[in-house]
Amino acid sequence: MLRHGHRVLRYSDDFAVPVTTHAAGERVLELIESALRELDLELNEDKSRIESFDEGVDFPGQTVTARSQAGTTTYVSPLEATVYVTEPGSSIRSRDGRLRVMHRDRQLLSVPYDRVKQVVCTAPTTLTSPFLRRALEHDIEVVLTEEDGDFLGRLHGTGSPGVELRHKQHRLVDKRAEKVDLARIFVAAKIANMRTGLLRAARSGHVEDIEMATDRLRAARGTALVADSEASLMGTEGAATRDYFAGLGRILGDTWAFTHRRRRPPPDPINAMLSFGYTLLTQEAVSAVELAGLDPAAGFLHEMQRGRPSLALDLIEEFRPIIVDPVVLSLSRSAKVSPAGFAQVEDRGCRMDRDTLHLFLAAYERRMLTVAHHPTGRRISYRQALTTQARHLADVIDDRTPVYTPMTWR
Known part of the structure; x- marks a missing residue:
């Protein structure tokens, strides 16, 4: 069966x-009957049948349907982690080969440098010179954001820019047809994942009035795949995104008063969490x-x-609906966070308070470490998938792979 390209789910x-x-x-x-005859075995005809997932498949002792979801979630334990510094007035120091986060005379964290992948400072933080030198030596990125998630800047080592590959990338960007081909794939994958996200969220919350939105998203994906210009593609993407967030608003209900996506500044708690999450995801991209x-x-x-990481924004299109949005939905619908955990700040919009921010960062990290099916057939974390997709895109640009295959949500 495996040689013929079939997956076999076996229990005894x-x-x-x-x-x-x-x-x-x-x-x-x-094929099964033929294979069993060669082994002098027979297929039990009374127990063998073709069934539809829409109606339910019994196997073994469980009824699995198209709406079934996994009962458990698998996470990876990374060798390197992201350190988030959220306490205003903290300082990051270096001592005895370890990164140390201090607040006044109290030590908040002490960790070996080889266990740190990235440091994200969301509050005013003192970065000592010894720490910065060690961060560069260990290839640790330092990302600075405002408390509401607005990106300020990042520090990283020189690395290897891959001049030849970047030259091919720049030339490809100048080729209109090839550029639109890739852009179509990014948008179609984003729309497909938005539709799946809506269906999943509606099923888990027993929301039944989003069929119109999901139907329009299905149609929008088809339109995106045949768009012949950047303008028409962006128009399709914009309309689909509005339908998607309107559907999320219905799923979230009246408690959160979320109706549509607004960024600068975010006017409500849901937009505040979305903006913060997208900032983190962009920097990882x-x-x-x-x-x-x-x-x-x-x-x-x-x-x-100028100042915009356009390719990173391209890359996260397929990941926004499967990483950040589920985090926001899960926190909001489980009552782990409430509207009381946010405050309106003049000229800055809505912002998370300290406790809500900690909950959000913990949920975001869990999501990034969640194991999922990748188009390569492997099960890897979403953080690994982001890196794998970037390398896959590099292979496409370098003509080592004919077409870009996005990561889509099942």
């Missing part, structure tokens, strides 16, 4: 083979594309603009 002498059509199921049954030898500023969907 019971097994199931997923197929896409009834005709494919018939062919699989014939910048690191991923640089590790792949690409230029973060030269994108295919997002136009080049």
